Amino acid sequence: MTARRRALALAVEHGVDDLYQGAVPALLPALVATRGWDLTRAGGIVLAATVLSSVAQPLFGVLADRLRVPGLRVAGLLTAAGGVAAVGVVDSYVATWAVVLLSGLGTAAYHPEAARAVHATGTGDRGMGWFTVGGLAGFAAGPAAVGLVVGGLGLGATPLLALPAVGAAVVALVPRRRPGPVDPGRVPAASESARGRDDWPRFGWLTGVVVSRSVLFYGLSAFLAVHLTIRFDLSPGLAAITLGIFTGAGAVATITSSALTRRFGRTAVLRGSYVAALPLLAATLLAPSPVLALVATGLLGAALGVPVPVHTTLGQAYLPHHLGLAASVTLGLAVSAGGLASPALGALADHAGTTVALAVLLGCPLLAGLLTLPLTDPEERTGSSRA
Template sequence: MNRIPMLAAGHAAVDLYQGAVPALVPFLVAERGYGYVAVSGVVLAATLLSSIVQPVFGMLTDRWRMPWLIPVSMVVAGAGVAAGGVTDSYVLTWLAVALSGLGVAAYHPESARLARIASEGSHVRMSWFSLGGTLGFASAPVLVTPLLAVWGLGASPLLVVPAVLGALVTLPAVRAAAGSGQGVRAAAPVTGRDDWPSFTRLTLVIVFRSVVYVGLSAFVALYMGGGAAGAVALFVLFAGGAAGTVLGGRLAVRWGRVRTMRLAYAAAIPAVAGVVLAPGSFAYVFIAASSIALYAPFSLHVTLGQDFLPRRVGTAGGVTLGLAVSVGGLASPVVGAIAEAATLRTALACLIVFAVLAWLLSRTIEEPGREGTSAGW
């Protein structure tokens, strides 16, 4: 049984809730009067707990098979966002969104382990699994914005439905994995050493990338004016990521993972600059270009990380697919503070620096087993 489509559908369901948090921001501003720092704190809630506990879930899945964690974590992620819209205080909203982040954290390491088994080493198949998550991001503003625009934040409990549906769709793959007798040690090679220096550099690249992408996702809707224009901006950002994910897997087959990653981050620099500098609706073009460039290496990060840590694929998957992605949210309050102290344009301009850092550090990374060779760019 090909489990990749089911795992991709589950990935879409859980990552929808990462995209739902930025989509909630304009409504929290409009209905509750939250400022930039307050809403960036909500974005932080979705990532802080996830960033702290994700390595723990990675280490646990390196020791024990936990396929049951996949559907359970989906429901937790959905329940947190559903509750966040109906709580009557900022603290309760923060805690509810943090609970959603916990669900996201629990999902990624085990799902990445199962996807590694199901993909059988194919970059293209792994990109389809990653695409599921990106489509979840992309669908969030399409689902959240019309729902809340009509019925307000009080309708947020309906947002738990995709989590329940995703858990049901994923159950056959989870049951197949549970009955296959394939544990994490069957998925990880018994030979080969863990290359922690290379993995650390890769993690820093992903962190820099995360700062850029999370910063854009948190504030681009407000930057473009909120309302329908903001929803379009979020959709373009997330849909561009879907295109970039598939493109990255195919380019990796032709050019190699590291060269594709370097080229993508080189392209991200002028793309992010264009978001800040382009006038009016031309900014949408650069929002799409930024997303494509930032997401082209997304699935490649996962397979590179697992190859750098062949004995700890759960930890590698948790960090590359979850922790290093979500940790960018830790910078969101700083971006919000800069926006309040200066302008939102100035705050977004700061993200260009992190795109440059991601590209520069990617140039220090080589393909696993091909150290000393140059991949170009």
């Protein structure tokens, strides 16, 4: 298998894994409607998907840097799927919380080793871009899968959601011919541009950017569908589809990220994306009709999708000697950290309404934009080019 095909296969596999991250918030309208939960409890389910994952992500990242444990990819993938599959089978809130917690742990185990495998293909920023697009496409497919399975067959049909992971695991375990040596000329100059040094201060600023986006993205993923359901009297199934529009637009926009960064630079793309996200979020919340709300939602998803590959490639450029740790933070820890704010947003939504709760998120793109100001691109400083 060529390096390109190997990177594309990992991108598809990443999509399957992140389908289960996207499925969790998409299940909330059905759980609220079927089990009578309030929004505080619903936010607690998102917390379950992220709290253990947030703690475990750096540990798995360090493990991926020190040891090659390819089995973590398959084990993490199946664990992520198994937890989501069990949501409709268990009855109590505590049991639901536990299986979603297990799913989040599986996601934490998957990402660092998978990102290391992408880097090993030698496809550079392009391969990581494909990998990121695959994950976003999978996240976007999560609500659609939930709408198809749960909307059509009921909450008890969630075990069917595990089928994509089973198929991906079988493919991953099939023996294949080892790839040939990587052409050094095709390897990106990230480590060279960093001159062998890890830039921890700038990586810290970048982590703040991604955490700010994560709070915004997870808050919208958890409560936007519920907000639209309440405001425009949408059905849970249709609300899940609207969430798919939000995440799907982000996945599509991610494809443009590589071209935009080549033209304008990584840091300019980061700043521009978050500047655009602020008015688009306001438009989403203030839209007078469901059609206009969906248009604004799609544009907002696109604005939040463009910078995602930049987070990972820039993070690995800052930490060339800790690629697994960099990936675990930019793909995992900093992403799952957003779920930690979901219970507080849910409690605020119960008390003051979803519009007020989501309006609080207006501070997130503003903060993310400000945190990009100290960032510079190592490749721009040295004049090297990106793949």
